[in-house]
Amino acid sequence: MNPRPALWRRLLPAPALSLIVVAFWLLMSDSFTFGQLLLGMLLGVVVPLFAARLDREFARIGTLRPLPRLLCVMLWDILVSNLRVAMQVLGPEKRLTPGFIWVPLDIGNIHGIAALTSLITLTPGTVSSALSDDRRHLLVHVLHLTDADALIAEIKTRYEAPLMEIFP
Incomplete structure (x- = not known):
């Protein structure tokens, strides 16, 4: 040999x-x-x-069918959030109620989680802050938090659900 x-x-x-x-x-x-x-x-x-020597996780792609709709939702949310944040920032500061929320995650694929954190951070007024060690919860900072449960439901239906189809 x-x-x-x-x-x-x-x-x-x-x-x-x-x-x-x-x-x-x-x-x-x-x-x-x-x-x-x-x-x-x-x-x-x-x-x-x-x-x-790094532990690599390779991306598994499921279906790309939800991608066009997800991109449209993301662009619309960015547009609406820009207007909303501009009005909030230009308005009285006392009307802002910033806060943190923990979003429970159903998605387990690290690439899907990375895409979700990017979508959240790209939307003005929200920033992904931390991922729990077990990858089951995402900490999100919100510029104006009025209803945490409604925001969590919105993130899960508008972003996480399509990402779970793309990244099974």
Whole structure:
């Protein structure tokens, strides 16, 4: 048996990632010198070795059918929320009632959770603040909180339900 392929595979677990690291290092460096090339090559070996040790979860995609509707809902919510937040910010400060809510999550896919947190944060007036260690609850800060249960129900029906179809 030839031990070389196993050694090369251990040293370069992801050759494409190594090339990308070297290329980005050279693009970000101030000058293209032999020293920068050597440093980029060293990083191209070291970075994938550490990246290979990370626990990766690969995205499983279910169906993309809910995506067009979800994008329309998101764009509409962003538009309406922009107007609402502008009126709230320009109005009397005493009328604002900011608060935090914990949203219980039914979605378990980490990529779906990441998409949900992004949608919430993209909507003006709400910011995803924390994810519980067990990934079952999401802490959301709300600029003007009047009915926590209604907001939780809205997040779950408008965003989480379609994301659960996309990311089963």
